[in-house]
Amino acid sequence: MIKPSRRRFLQTTTLSGLALATSSKWPALAQSATIIGERLTDQVDIFIGTGGHGHTYPGATVPFGMVQLSPDTGTSGWDHCSGYHLDDPTIMGFSHTHLSGTGAADLLDILLMPGTGTPHPDPGPENDPGSGYRSRFSHADEIATPGYYSVLLKDSNIKAELTATNRVGLHRYTFPEDATGHFVIDLQHGVDDDNLQGERTNILTSEIEIVGNDTVSGGRRTKEWAPGRYIYFAMKFSKPFNKAVIVSGANTLDPSVKTATGDNIRCILDMGDSNDADVVHVKVGISAVSVQGALANLDAEVPAWDFEGVRRAASEAWENELQKIAITTTNQTNKKIFYTALYxxxxxxxxxxxxxxxxxxxxxAVHALPTGTQNYTTFSLWDTYRALHPLYTLIQTKRLPDIVNALIRMAAEGPAGVPVWPLQAVETACMIGYHSSSVVAEAYVKGIPGIDYKAAYKYWRKRAMDDDYRGLGNYRKLGYDAADLDDESASKTLEYAYDDWAVAHLAKAAGEMADYKLLLKRSRNYKNVFDKQSTFVRPRLSTGGWAEPFDPKGMGHSKKWRDYTESNSWQATFLNQHDVYEYMDLFGGQSQFLAKLDHLFNQSSELPADAPPDIAGMVGQYAHGNEPGHHVAYLYAYAGAHHKTQSRVRMLCNTMYTALPDGLAGNEDCGQMSAWYVLSSLGFYAVDPVSGNYVFGSPLFDFATVDLGNGHKLMLEAINNSADNIYIQSVTFNGKPYTKSWFRHADIIDGGKFIFHMGSKPNEHFGAKPADRPPSFVPQHELA
Known part of the structure; x- marks a missing residue:
């Protein structure tokens, strides 16, 4: 069976003729969503990414929050992976869990929708909102700031406001005067089923209970992208409801029935008439463990009905996180893009x-954590190991042990083995490789405390050495995954080679030196899919020959399956992060490697008709809208042409990110697209996260301070910086001349200051000497 990549919608549907957000729609939205002020939260424009194919949501959450309380405008098609798209005219309701910028869909749990007049238990179609509980709305009536969302539901004239704590969503609804109000709770609501023919969420089971006249609780288990996950809720109302009626399928149950189970459960709450404008608060705790856990979360985090207090606390939580990076710039648009990206x-x-x-x-099963620790989920690891997790090693060092230990617990507890793309206790097995290896190995290399790396090694060793997992058996036997035996084999070979590099470091942490040496050697298996004659990565057959026909812009050699993952040979050819110098020799040397890189960026951007939409943000055949290419602009530094890295990176910062709803070149992918901008605009990037090194780019801001924790700060100053002065002329580090085009994490973790002197013409000597180029395939301890 072919395990699909995350884009399970691609073969069936996309939103055809999608109209990207333009200035005709955006000004009113921008005006309502942006407040002039000094707080960094005021610089965040949450609507960036909600148009185009960014797949983000505008609702209320706190940093790393368990609750993401947001409006749902649609549930089918690729551009509704987050439940929201800017082009939609109606809101179905407000659910409590959402994915940020993914290319596959799930969650949208526990939908609540207020209404007036005759209640409807179903949403109804978008083209006839009056037939169901959905409502029309206008972007001019939306406000979104970190930790807060508000909108006017036009059909009922109800003002909806949302805020959140870590585990609780808090709603405030202002009903119009002289209206009969109600709420609909829909436990069937969620992403459409796999066939995308209009069926609703695949519910394994759901349950609901009416408790008194102010509380509803329950839960559900779904079979969607993360099959078999559990979610429970406890929902309390500030105003008692007059009557609660459970609807099961097509049957409206007698009001005396207080509990129900099934696969299509809804509930209608009659709130009675309002004499004046009636304000009703609703607080909803969620849990993956039980209703009792959800209730305990609710009572602990929101004991009162203080909406403004919770809103202020959410805003302060965001302000504290955003303040970890302070930038100085006269370009207010770039400032908005930066802090939205950091958000x-x-x-x-x-x-x-x-x-x-x-x-x-x-x-x-249900487990208990040690006191003072937290468990984490939603790891888009194929994407986020590249920039998001390196960013966390700088600004989330206190949180990072819990994050890494969560991955280790998953590996220890789960039948699927080491994490690949885990979501709410379920392994989706989405995408290729097993890049939790990189996250754990990077933490080891960078000395993150509180993690038992030696104990962790056995789980990643099993995957690397024993598991017959998605072509790994072929990879170990042949030295590559074979195109006639497995899908996406060329990309898998490259990704498994990088995982070997990562797991080798964990072997060293465990003192397993024989494994360490074996895995280092095996991490050069990328050579086995590199064709020296064409200087392209190509799919290879189990017999040893190259798969034919070959088109470097194509998706593969046959219609049976793709040979590359969300890419083609042009992009896959540069997917080498850890062994660049050995790889460079395969092209024939430095000059040939540079020429190939130039050709990547300078040729036609034409793609075949069957190319997935993930291959986006095109500059030549470089695709910034998808993650495999995110390090590529920095590879010039390894060939002694760092000035070309500077030019490419500044260009990408300026062209691939805008302050508009369609301001992301591709899926946000749980922060990776934004983390690339955060790091690159600061002036550096982790080409190979496991190396523990960073490569300079072109700093976008005049001054930046990164709070590394424990009183340590990394400062970056760019003198004579401007839109024209994009080239580094010279660098000092802590007051001394610095000629290298890279630096170690160990060099800056206790703080330091880089000063970049910028100019309009490239200094081709900076970073050009072999001794000044970034190291590659050099374990960190050998650089000490």
Whole structure:
């Protein structure tokens, strides 16, 4: 069976003729969503990414929050992976869990929708909102700031306001005067089923209970992208409801029935008439463990009905996180893009444990955490190992042990083995490789405390050495994954080679030196899919020959399956992060490697008709809209042409990110797209996260300070910086001349200051000497 990549919608549907957000729609939205002020939260424009194919949501959450309380405007098609798209005219309701910028869909749990007049238990179609509970709305009536969302529901004239704590969503609804109000709770609501023919969420089971006249609780188990996950809720109302009616399928149950189970459960709450404008608060706690856990979360985090207090606390939580990086620039647009990117970088992974420390493990059993620790979920690892997790090693060092230990627990507890793309205790097995290896190995190399790396090694060793997992058996036997035996084999070979590099470091941490040496050697298996004659990475057959026909812009050699993952040979050819100098020799040397890089960026951007939409943000055949190419502009530095890295990186910062709803070149992918901008605009990037090194780019801001924790700060100053002065003329580090085009994490973790002197013409000597170029395939301890 072919395991699909995350784009399970691609073969069936996309939103055809999607109209990207333009200035005709955007000014009113921008005006309502942006407040002039000194707080960094005021610089965040949450609507960036909600148009185009960014797949972000505008609702309320706190940093790494378990609750993401946001409006749902649609549930089918690729551009509704987050439940929201800017082009939609109606809102179905407000659910409590969302994915940020992914290319696959799930969650949208526990939908609540207020209404007036005759209630409807179903949403109805978008083209006839009056037939269901959905409502029309206008972007002019939306406000979104970190931790807060508001909108006017036009059909009922109800003002909806949302805020959140870590585990609780708090709603405030202002009903119009002289209206009969109600709420609909829809436990069937969620992403459409796999066939995308209009069916609703695949519910394995759901349950609901009416408790008194102010509380509803329940839960559900779904079979969607993360099959078999659990979610529970406890929902309390500030105003008692007059009557609660459960609807099960097509049957409206007698009001005396207080509990129900099934696969299509809804509930209608009659709130009675309002004489004056009636304000109703609703607080909803969630849990993956139990209703009791959800109730305990609710009572612990929102004991009162203080909406403004919770809103202020959410805003302060965001302000504290955003203040970890301070920038100085006269370009207010770039400032908005930067802090929105930093915001999106801190949305996922998400907490997934209760206030008492209980969590549902990847074995689907309930476990207890040590006091003072938290469990995490929502790891888009194929994407985020590249920039998001390196960013966390700088600004989330206190949180990072919990994040890494969560991955280790998943590996220990779950039948699927080491994490690949885990979501709410379920392994989706989405995408290729197993790049949790990189996250754990990077933490080891960078000395993150509180993690038992030696104990962790056995789990990643099993995957690397024993598991017959998605072509790994072929990879170990042949030295590559074979195109006639497995899908996406060329990309898998490259990704497994990088995982070997990462796991080798964990072997060293465990003192397993024989494994260490074996894995280092095996991490050069990328050579086995490199064709020296064409200087392209190509799919290879189990017999040893190259798969034919070959088109470097194509998706593969046959219609049976693709040979590359969300890329073609042009992009895959530069997917080498850890062994660049050995790789460079395969092209024939430095000059040939540079010429090939130039050709990548300078040729036609034409793609075949069957190319997935993930291959986006094109500059030649470089695709910034998808993650495999995110390090490529920095590879010039390894060939002694760092000035070309500077030019390419500045160009990408300026062209691939805008302050508009369609301002992302591709899926946000749980923060990776934004984390690339955060790091690159600061002036550096982790080409090979496991190396523990960073390569300079071209700093976008005049001054930046990164709070590394424990009183340590990394400062970066760019003198004579401007839109024209993009080239580094010279660098000093802590007051001394610095000629290298890279630096170690160990060099700056206790703080330091880089000063870049910028100019309009390239200094081709900076970083050009072999001794000044970034190291590659050099374990960190050998650089000490």
């Amino acid at each position: 999106h970088s801190l949305v996922a992974p998400t907490v997934m444990s209760d206030v008492d420390g209980q969590y549902r493990g990847s074995d689907l």
